[in-house]
Amino acid sequence: MTGSYLRNEEPVTHDSVRVLVPSGMLGSGFPPEIIERGLDLGADVIALDGGSTDSGPYYLGTGTAKTTAAAVSRDLRLLLRAAATARIPLIIGSCGTSGTDSGVDWVAAMTREILAEENLGLRVATIYSEQQATDLKKHLDQGRIHPLPPHGDLDLATLESCTHIVAMMGHEPIVEALAAGADVVLAGRATDTALAAALPLMAGLPAGPAWHAAKIVECGAQCTTDPRSSGVFATIDATGFTIEPLDPAVSCTPTSVAAHMLYETADPFSMREPAGTLMVADATYRALDDRRVRVEGSRFEPGPHTNKLEGARITGYETMSFTAIRDPHILGQITTWAQLLRRVTADRVTQTLGLSTDDYAFDIRLYGYNAVLEAIDPGTLPPREVGVMLLVSAADQQTATAIAKIANPLMLHLPTPDMDYLPSLAFPFSPAETERGAAYEFVLNHVVDVDSPTALFRINLLENTDA
């Protein structure tokens, strides 16, 4: 692609679009040389994901970010400078980890501050993707919300129980923001792929290679021979795409690229986007040289337009306590000991607080024995030491902590049935209890049929910050 894509140009067909992806996530850090190399290769756009559901429901539930502000700001500054220098757009999606409105505002505030400090005159567009249960109720009533496996039909109570709901945008709202003249697009929840696919699709390139390339680059160097390195560069054209790492010491091989379709996907051959389905079963992967791979044969089948919903709600309030056992006698009967702890704690909670096991729940995890896999653990070796985590969930924080405190003397002194003295176990902390606050769960795994791919999203072109 030649010339600037900015400043309200009409979309025109280009021979190719070159996409620079500096890393797998905004705030994860990348060497500045990666960006320089991408610009030298003639990047037409910088695209970067700002979030994921992978670290759990807490971030969507609270509308807060997993990444720390200093790390996000550091990456943003390098990217904004690069976008201004090369006069190419910068597209960031799923701002603030979960793509809530608060996440977009958080990244937008940092962006404005950096643009002012650096005296960069870039136009910023924000795209909001948060949804209100009252608005979604209309879609639900009209039968326009459908479950994805393994979920069943959605009910209104579930929608209303969410603290935050976001819809995942495809490329269309991003393209609209670029067409309106945005130099920097800060999007709420978006598919990881929409960010890198937006400009190639806007330029009229075929959807198969555009979406497939976008999937391959979405985790940065994960598709290279060294996933610890940073940055990949994809050139999308009329017949396919070419991919290469931005770290000169690293390679892309046909295997490293093809294998990336496996990563975090339930189905490696087809992938649903809001606008249709990417099909890669017939794609071919060919080495152009020892660092670059050519991919052809990917197809995109347009489908009814849908946007996926994500929602999180509070399940309760948690308090955690942790002790440790080194005594070989207790370790020799560790499952018996844990059953005893479970039973005596429940009895004492009933005696003291008058609560039944319907009112609260707790989990006892034996770290060093079978905490991670528990019933499906294939291991049989006796442990040398065990960390005992008690995790309590109750309707409010005070109750959760009261239950953990009732368990405290047991976690300090509980003997096995055959001991006639009280052991003292190894607490690592005083106080033993840590209040975790509200705990969340993901509850939505549904799509909404929409008439327009931009209907659920609000695009806001901010004032030019040109100083």
Next chain:
Amino acid sequence: MPETGTPRTVADLALEVRSKNAGPFWVTMELFIRDSTGYDLVAGPGYLSAPVIARLYGVAAETIRIFRIPELNVVKISFPRPVAQGSLRDRDIHAGQHHVPLALYPLPEVF
């Protein structure tokens, strides 16, 4: 993973065995087998079948999806997460350690 000696488990034939969330409600795992000989053994019918995976992971056989990809010497297995991500009973938020029962699954008696 021993470089020499008789391979005993799936991991002994693999470059990597890994697991990860595929969105909040699914877990997926991949066996990257070292060569086509090992792949033919591991990908053979009836060895890593849905009932075998169901027993290893305590999940319903009909929910399991198995993909065999000879071009990459890869077997990929996906199923709905038995425990909701981040819930009280979830001990592996990213499902990143759930490959172990698969990796330690004994090989058929052919060596």
